[in-house]
Amino acid sequence: MKIFTLGLVGLLGLQLVGCASVSNGTTQAIRVETLAANGSIVEGAQCSLTNDSGSFNVTTPGSVLVHRSSSNLSIICKKDGNDPATATVVSRVAGSMFGNIVLGGGIGAIVDHSNGSAYNYPEWVKLVSGQNLTFDRSDFKAGEATAPHQNTEVANKK
Template sequence: MNKLLAIACAPFVFTGCATVVNETTHPMKIETMTAEGQAVTGADCKLTNDYGSINVKSGDTAQVRRSSKDLDITCVQPQNPDAVARAISRANGGMWGNIILGGGIGAIVDHNRGTAYTYPTWVQLVFGKTLVFDRTAEKEGHPLLGTEAVASK
């Protein structure tokens, strides 16, 4: 009986907690606004991380590939200057579960697959601005407001 239980549980031990709990992608709603606060739908947005790029229209929700690396977003629309943003990648509960429960192997697997990380789920880019979105300030059911990026010297 114990041998059968060990065999049944082995896949979960070696895949990691976040891999079992989280998919490799998660939804992210992309909205764009003018500097005056007016919503603009249909802008062409490109989302890029180390796994590649996807294109989405503003106002839509994209399935974003999870990664430990930040996500760069650029939205363009002919009547407005580009809207640029960076979404910060943060460890999610699956990663912390691995660490707390001693799943060192699982933490490594989840880190390498990106499933241990999550981006904000709803962002509002502003045309003419470069913003940073950090999901630590996210409130469920509300768009995350970005902070203006500070240019490095």
């Protein structure tokens, strides 16, 4: 019985090694900056970040904790005298999710998907006034702002 119990505890411990809930947590900090169309820094823009887990606010330049999710993050930043800056921030599966699957963690994978910890967003984005940009986690490079992909539509001018 002792051997069975030790084996079970060991197996559960292995499941936690790849568990994104433990390694990533359910929140992530995202640095948001805003630029004018000419590339100059716009300070004090009010930004709202929204995904299926909630809505989060930050004043630029600044960082905000968002709840991780499999859904993309929508951002809109506004400041008087500037056109709105909008963006879609693409969520991507974190490497720890694959650790769950490899280590027999069907349950861990389900939990991490459900609570959002299996996903990541780019850590630093720069929105541009009057533009609607897309930022993809697959373009993320540590210590750098993620390069945007410009969408064909222009942000709504309100």
